[in-house]
Amino acid sequence: MAGVEGDGHSGTAGAAGTATDRVERPKPGRDRPRVVTEESLAELALGPLLDDLLARIRDALNADTVVILLAEPDQSELYAAAVLDFEEEISERVRVPIGKGFAGRVAATRQPVVIEDLEQADAVNHLLRKRGLTSLLGVPLCLDGDVVGVLHVGSVSPRAFEPADIEVLEGIGERIALAIGRARAHQAERRAHERLAFLAEVSHLLSSSLDHEETLARLGRLAVPRLADCYLVTLVDGERLVPAGIAHSDPQGLEALEELVRRYPSALDEPRGAGRVVRTGEPELAAAVHEETLAAGARDDEHLALLRRLDMRSSIVVPLGVAGRTLGALALAVGPSGRTFGADDLRLAEDVGRRAATAIENSLLHRAEHEARTRAELLQGVTERLAGARTQRDVAGVLVREGVSALGAAAGWVALLGPDGRELEMVAAVGYPSDVVEEYRNIPVEDAIGAQDILVHGRQAWLESAEEVVARFPQHAPAYGRMGYEALAIVPLEVGGVRMGLVALNFRERTTFEEGKRAVLLAVTGQCSQALERARLLDALAERANAAVVLAHVDDGVFQVGADGAVRYWNPAAEHLTGIAARTAVGRPVGELLGGWEEASAAIEVGTRPGAASSGEAVPLVVAGEERWLAVSGVRTPDGTVYAFRDLTSERALERTRRDFLSTASHELRTPLGAVYGASLTLVHRELDEEQRDAMLDLIVRECERLTRIVEDLLLANNLDLDHVHVALTSADAVALAHEVVSVRGSTLPEGLTLAVDSNGGAIEVACDPERLRQVLLNLVDNAVKYSPDGGRVRLAVAADDLVARFVVTDEGIGIPAGEQRRIFEKFYRLDPELRRGVGGSGLGLYISRELVRRMDGRIAVESEPGRGSRFVVELPLAR
Ligand code: ADP
Numbered sequence: 001m002a003g004v005e006g007d008g009h010s011g012t013a014g015a016a017g018t019a020t021d022r023v024e025r026p027k028p029g030r031d032r033p034r035v036v037t038e039e040s041l042a043e044l045a046l047g048p049l050l051d052d053l054l055a056r057i058r059d060a061l062n063a064d065t066v067v068i069l070l071a072e073p074d075q076s077e078l079y080a081a082a083v084l085d086f087e088e089e090i091s092e093r094v095r096v097p098i099g100k101g102f103a104g105r106v107a108a109t110r111q112p113v114v115i116e117d118l119e120q121a122d123a124v125n126h127l128l129r130k131r132g133l134t135s136l137l138g139v140p141l142c143l144d145g146d147v148v149g150v151l152h153v154g155s156v157s158p159r160a161f162e163p164a165d166i167e168v169l170e171g172i173g174e175r176i177a178l179a180i181g182r183a184r185a186h187q188a189e190r191r192a193h194e195r196l197a198f199l200a201e202v203s204h205l206l207s208s209s210l211d212h213e214e215t216l217a218r219l220g221r222l223a224v225p226r227l228a229d230c231y232l233v234t235l236v237d238g239e240r241l242v243p244a245g246i247a248h249s250d251p252q253g254l255e256a257l258e259e260l261v262r263r264y265p266s267a268l269d270e271p272r273g274a275g276r277v278v279r280t281g282e283p284e285l286a287a288a289v290h291e292e293t294l295a296a297g298a299r300d301d302e303h304l305a306l307l308r309r310l311d312m313r314s315s316i317v318v319p320l321g322v323a324g325r326t327l328g329a330l331a332l333a334v335g336p337s338g339r340t341f342g343a344d345d346l347r348l349a350e351d352v353g354r355r356a357a358t359a360i361e362n363s364l365l366h367r368a369e370h371e372a373r374t375r376a377e378l379l380q381g382v383t384e385r386l387a388g389a390r391t392q393r394d395v396a397g398v399l400v401r402e403g404v405s406a407l408g409a410a411a412g413w414v415a416l417l418g419p420d421g422r423e424l425e426m427v428a429a430v431g432y433p434s435d436v437v438e439e440y441r442n443i444p445v446e447d448a449i450g451a452q453d454i455l456v457h458g459r460q461a462w463l464e465s466a467e468e469v470v471a472r473f474p475q476h477a478p479a480y481g482r483m484g485y486e487a488l489a490i491v492p493l494e495v496g497g498v499r500m501g502l503v504a505l506n507f508r509e510r511t512t513f514e515e516g517k518r519a520v521l522l523a524v525t526g527q528c529s530q531a532l533e534r535a536r537l538l539d540a541l542a543e544r545a546n547a548a549v550v551l552a553h554v555d556d557g558v559f560q561v562g563a564d565g566a567v568r569y570w571n572p573a574a575e576h577l578t579g580i581a582a583r584t585a586v587g588r589p590v591g592e593l594l595g596g597w598e599e600a601s602a603a604i605e606v607g608t609r610p611g612a613a614s615s616g617e618a619v620p621l622v623v624a625g626e627e628r629w630l631a632v633s634g635v636r637t638p639d640g641t642v643y644a645f646r647d648l649t650s651e652r653a654l655e656r657t658r659r660d661f662l663s664t665a666s667h668e669l670r671t672p673l674g675a676v677y678g679a680s681l682t683l684v685h686r687e688l689d690e691e692q693r694d695a696m697l698d699l700i701v702r703e704c705e706r707l708t709r710i711v712e713d714l715l716l717a718n719n720l721d722l723d724h725v726h727v728a729l730t731s732a733d734a735v736a737l738a739h740e741v742v743s744v745r746g747s748t749l750p751e752g753l754t755l756a757v758d759s760n761g762g763a764i765e766v767a768c769d770p771e772r773l774r775q776v777l778l779n780l781v782d783n784a785v786k787y788s789p790d791g792g793r794v795r796l797a798v799a800a801d802d803l804v805a806r807f808v809v810t811d812e813g814i815g816i817p818a819g820e821q822r823r824i825f826e827k828f829y830r831l832d833p834e835l836r837r838g839v840g841g842s843g844l845g846l847y848i849s850r851e852l853v854r855r856m857d858g859r860i861a862v863e864s865e866p867g868r869g870s871r872f873v874v875e876l877p878l879a880r
Contacts, residue, residue: 049179049183050068050081050082050176051082053068053082053172053176054066054068054082054083054084055084057084057151057153057169057172058084058085058153060168060172061137061153061165061168061169063137063153063154063155064085064133064153064154064155064156065083065084065085065086065131065133065153065154066082066083066084066085066086066151066152066153066154067080067082067083067084067086067090067103067150067151067152067153067154068080068081068082068083068141068149068150068151068176069081069096069103069107069149069150069151069152070141070148070149070180071098071107071146071147071148071149073342075098075146075147076097076098077095077096077097077098078095078096078097078098078103078104078107078149078150079094079095079096080094081149086131086154089127089130089131090127094127096125098147100123101123101124101125102115102121102124102125102128102136102138102152103125103138103150103152105123106138106139106140106150106152107140107147107149107150109140110140110142110147111140112137112138112139112140112166112169112170113136113137113138114135114136114137114138114161114166115135115136115137116134116135116158116159116160116161117134117135117158118133118134118135118136119134124136128154131154132156133154133155133156134155134156134157134158134159135154135155135157135158135159135160135161136152136153136154136155137152137153137154137161137165137166137169138150138151138152138153139151139152139166139169139170139173140173141173141176141177141180142173142174142177143177143178143180143181144181148177148180148181149176149177149180151169151172151173151176153169191344194226195344195348198222198226198227198348199348199351199352199355201222202219202222202352202355202356203355205218205219205222206219206355206356206358206359207359209363210362210363210366210367211363212244212359212360212363212364213244213245215356215359215360215363216233216244216245216356216360217245217247219231219233219245219352219356220233220245220246220247221247223247223332223352224247224248224249225249227332227345227348227349227352228316228332228333228334229248229249229250229253229312229333229334229335230247230248230249230253230257230310230312230315230331230332230333230334230335231245231246231247231248231330231331231332232245232246232247232257232261232274232330232331233245233246233320233328233329233330233331233356234266234274234278234328234329234331235320235327235328235360236268236278236326236327236328239268240265240267240268241265241266241267241268241274241275241278241328241329242265243261243265244328244360246258246261249335252309253309253310253311253335256306256309256310257310259306260303260306260307260310263302263303263306264299264303264306266329271297272284272297273297273317273329273331274317274328274329274331277317277318277319277326277329278319278326278328278329281319281321281326282319283316283317283318283319283346283349283350283353284315284316284317284318285315285316285341285343285345285346286314286315286316286341287314287340287341287342288313288314288340289312289313289314289315289333294307294308310333310335311335311336312333312334312335313333313334313335313336313339313340314333314334314339314340314341315331315332315333315334315341316331316332316333316341316345316346316349317329317330317331317332318330318346318349318350318352318353319350319353319357320353320354320356320357320360321353321354321357322354322357322358322360322361323361326357327357327360327361327364328357328360329353330349330352330353330356332345332349371516371519375516375519375520375523378402378406378520378523378524379523379524379527381402382398382402382524382527382528383527385398385402386398386527386528386531389531389535390535390538391535391539392416392427392532392535392536392539393427393428394535395528395531395532395535396414396416396427396428396528396532397428398528398531399414399428399503399524399525399528399532400412400413400414400428400429400430400503401430402524403503403505403521403524403525404430404431404505406520406521406524407489407505407507407511407517407520407521408507408511409431409489409505409506409507410431410485410506410507410508411429411430411431411432411485411505411506412429412430412431412503412504412505412506413426413428413429413430413432413437413440413503413504414426414427414428414429414493414501414502414503414504415427415443415448415451415501415502415504416493416500416501416532417445417455417499417500417501418442421445422444422445423442423443423444423445424442424443424444424445424448424451424501424502425441425442426440426441426442426443427501431506448502449469449473449476449479449480449488449490449504450472450473450476450488450490450502450504451502453472453473454490454491454492454499454502455492455499455501455502458492458494458499460489460490460491460492460518460522461488461489461490461491462489462513462518463487463488463489464486464487464510464511464512464513465486465487465510466480466481466485466486468487469485469487469488483506484508485506485507485508486507486508486509486510486511487506487507487509487510487511487513488504488505488506488507489504489505489507489513489521490502490503490504490505491503491521491522491525493525493528493529493532494529495529495530495532495533500529500532500533500536501532503521503525503528505521551569551571551572552571552572553572554571554573555573555646556573556644556645556646557571557573557574557576557577557578557630557644557645557646557647558571558573558574558642558643558644558645559571559574559585559590559642559643560637560639560640560641560642560643561590561640561641561643562639562640563640565589565590566586566587566588566589567585567586567587567588567589567590567593568586568639568640569582569586569642570582570585570586574645577623577630577645577646577647578593578594578623578624579623579624580593580623580624593623594621594622594623594630595621595622595623596619596620596621596622597621600619600620600621600632603617603619604617604619604632604633604634604643605617605633605634606633606634606635606636606641607633607634607635607636608635608636617631617632617633618630618631618648618652619631619632627649628647628649629647629648629649629651629652630645630646630647630648631645631646631648632644632645633645653826657826657827657828657829660828660829660830660843661827661828661843664828664830664841664842664843665710665714665842667840668710668840668841668842669707669710671840672703672704672706672707672710673703673707675699675700675703676699676700676703676704676707679696679697679699679700679703680700682696683696683697710842713842713844713845713848714842714844716844716848717827717844717847717848720847720848720851720852721827725851725852725855727769727772727852727855727856728769729767729768729769729856729857730767730768730769730770730879731765731766731767731768731879732765732766732768732770732773732879733763733764733765733766734763734764734765734766734798734800734805734807734876735757735759735761735762735763735764735798736763737770737773737774737777738757738759738777738796738798738807739757740774741774741777741778741781741796742755742756742757742781742796744778745778745781745782745785749785750785750791751791752790752791752792753785753788753791753792753793753794754792754793754794755781755785755793755794755795755796756793756794756795756796757795757796757797757798758795758796758797758798759797759798759799760799764798764799764800764805764878765805765878765879766800766805766876766877766878766879767856767857767876767877767878767879767880768856768858768876769852769855769856772852772855772856773852773856773876775848775849775852776848776849776852776853776860776874777796777807777809777874779845779846779848779849780796780807780809780849780872780874781794781796781809782845783809783841783845783846783872784809784810784811784813784870784872785811786841787811787813787814787870788811788812788813788814788869789813789814790813792811792812792813792869793810793811793812794809794810794811794812795808795809795810796808796809797809797810800878802878803877803878804858804875804876804877804878805875805876805877805878806873806874806875807873807874807875807876808871808872808873808874809871809872810869810870810871811869811870812868812869813869813870814866814867815864815865815866815867815868815869815870816831816862816864816866816870817831817866818864821862821863821864824846824862825846825847825849825850825860826847827843827844827847828842828843828844828847829843829846829847830843849874853874853876856876857876857877858874858875858876858877859874859875860872860873860874860875861873
């Protein structure tokens with residue numbers, strides 16, 4: 001290759017390359033171009049290289065102008081890359097379509113083109129004329145068969161370029177093309193290096209932190225302005241796209257970008273941009289962003305204005321994909337710097353996107369793991385605290401304290417539904433003044449904020465600000481406003497689908513309830529709901545156990561009758577009072593246990609709550625074959641009717657005794673008193689003979705004796721009651737005693753009645769108080785005579801076996817009905833208290849007899865048949 005004729009400039013040694021080491025003096029002829037370009041090849045950046053070349057070319061060819069145009073990569077146009085002495089007319093902006101004008105023709109024909117007289121030529125750029133050029137010589141710059149540009153020189157004065165000039169310019173052109181090729185290759189290599197370095201930095205950055213928000217912000221600072229002017233990372237959050245990293249090369253641009261993101265967030269369904277890229281996983285490259293594209297993508301005029309403010313000229317959107325999933329999109333754009341994104345940039349961006357996605361996923365996984373661990377620890381703590389909580393109140397306390405602290409709330413409360421489901425009871429509260437807690441202790445469901453909505457529909461409330469609270473629960477707006485809280489969270493407490501209450505948390509600040517926070521409260525609430533239910537069951541069990549203990553110890557009989565009429569519960573007192581065991585009673589109809597229940601139950605009052613019924617009507621019921629007077633009252637419960645009863649039999653008997661005593665005593669005392677009074681009056685007022693007077697006095701004496709006996713009986717009965725009667729046991733002959741009694745009583749027998757002793761004659765030594773025994777036998781014989789108004793035989797039999805002496809008094813009188821036989825031994829009890837049969841008596845004889853016989857360690861019994869007679873038996877131990 002030849003050197004270029006020198007112009008006084010000396011070449012400078014290149015920093016690299018073998019062909020550039022030589023420094024040669026410029027020589028004329030074919031060698032000229034070599035010097036120019038060889039030296040210039042040392043310049044690696046194309047711009048300065050071309051600028052430097054221009055002067056040398058002008059001098060070498062003695063031209064007035066020199067222009068180097070380069071072809072666009074797509075070979076459609078030429079643009080001026082270096083211009084000498086033509087600067088005023090030609091700017092960077094000049095574009096020449098290939099095939100058009102002078103330079104375009106050189107590029108299209110790939111041949112040197114000479115114009116000797118511009119005036120004669122047609123279809124040349126007017127700028128050439130404007131510069132006043134007359135002659136032109138242009139050669140194509142070819143590299144590997146492609147036209148990479150055009151080099152032309154011009155002369156103001158007419159000039160005929162010679163073949164030698166053409167050859168020289170072609171030679172220079174070849175060198176320039178080569179230099180361009182090298183420079184471009186170098187540029188490409190440098191950019192590849194830059195990319196690699198950038199990627200290395202990105203990798204380092206992405207692996208340096210597990211906080212992806214922080215990482216994405218730093219990635220933005222790395223990408224802007226090296227890669228782009230505008231940077232935006234969008235992440236998928238459920239169904240939404242949320243901005244996660246944002247950067248811009250100038251403050252106004254950043255402002256516009258932030259506003260754009262805030263007001264017009266990307267959506268998954270949009271036809272272009274982040275939404276589409278996330279949806280399809282396919283990247284987007286817009287080498288040039290045209291006005292029409294902006295207008296088509298804008299949602300309204302303001303959107304369009306914002307997009308225009310960003311002034312994006314070229315853009316790339318790539319997916320953030322990892323393991324087949326797209327986590328979001330990375331968008332890059334360049335502004336008016338003139339750069340254009342190409343395939344290399346897209347590849348780089350895709351690579352960055354993949355690396356960023358991995359880092360984001362790591363961060364998310366780490367965060368999820370961390371949250372899960374924190375949650376597990378929290379729940380473990382709650383479990384421990386719940387272990388010590390026994391009552392519902394304790395559990396609610398744990399729930400509200402843990403909820404408040406885990407979510408950073410200012411206050412919180414837990415309320416449980418009352419049994420009727422219409423009222424809430426606040427069982428735990430934290431962070432409220434005590435008077436407020438007191439005021440809201442029991443409130444109807446409709447008055448508690450959110451309760452209706454949450455308890456009826458099971459909806460949770462996650463309201464991030466006071467405005468949201470007021471919008472959802474307008475009726476609580478004034479009260480909520482007064483409290484001065486912002487955010488509010490309310491969730492139901494439920495177990496097995498049954499809602500039993502709610503927990504509410506109040507926050508002083510606006511609060512975002514992201515998924516993690518919600519999960520924590522829901523987990524604690526779920527755990528506590530279980531514990532609340534457990535505590536409720538335990539309470540109920542304890543209550544039942546208590547109730548059972550109480551029922552086991554009350555004196556009143558208590559039983560429960562189910563809706564089917566069968567006994568479901570029978571307490572120990574009921575067992576005791578009726579003699580019927582609970583296991584026998586339970587499951588059977590009441591009527592089978594208490595005779596006459598059906599008739600009696602009509603008289604039993606049943607209330608709807610305890611105490612509503614009166615103290616209980618005494619009704620006669622047959623218990624184990626015996627009539628008993630029971631005072632029964634009932635209370636209806638959801639599970640049937642609970643009856644309580646007490647046995648009034650003895651009270652009734654006492655009452656009856658009192659009545660009997662009054663009627664008997666008044667009769668018994670009045671009769672002899674009347675007789676004494678009558679006889680006394682007769683003695684005073686009437687003239688009586690001796691015999692009549694004696695008869696009167698005799699009557700007075702007899703009646704007084706009778707009065708005395710009655711009074712003595714009364715005294716004795718009373719002393720027996722008080723246990724003041726002492727018996728002195730000794731040995732006596734039972735047969736002799738029987739004879740004595742019969743002879744005493746036998747002296748005054750009514751007509752038609754006989755009285756005799758039955759015995760085999762031998763003496764029977766009996767252990768007794770002889771005076772008391774005589775009194776007993778006399779009373780029995782007396783009764784036998786008294787209650788045999790139609791006469792008959794009365795016998796007093798005496799016999800003995802190995803152990804006892806037996807006295808049997810038999811009569812053929814009126815007899816005693818079976819139902820009364822036990823009662824005749826009661827005090828004042830008389831079968832015929834009204835004395836319809838005219839037989840008097842105190843009703844004390846048999847009572848006194850029984851009590852005396854008992855005190856002598858014996859027993860007394862009766863057998864009788866009405867109308868046929870009676871048989872009284874007294875047994876006493878034999879004397880030893
Ligand atoms: P009273 O003073 O009435 O005889 P008692 O205690 O001796 O009192 O007897 C109580 C009641 O028992 C009598 O009122 C009578 O109705 C009945 N009674 C006692 N003995 C006989 C008998 N042998 N035959 C029929 N009834 C009798």
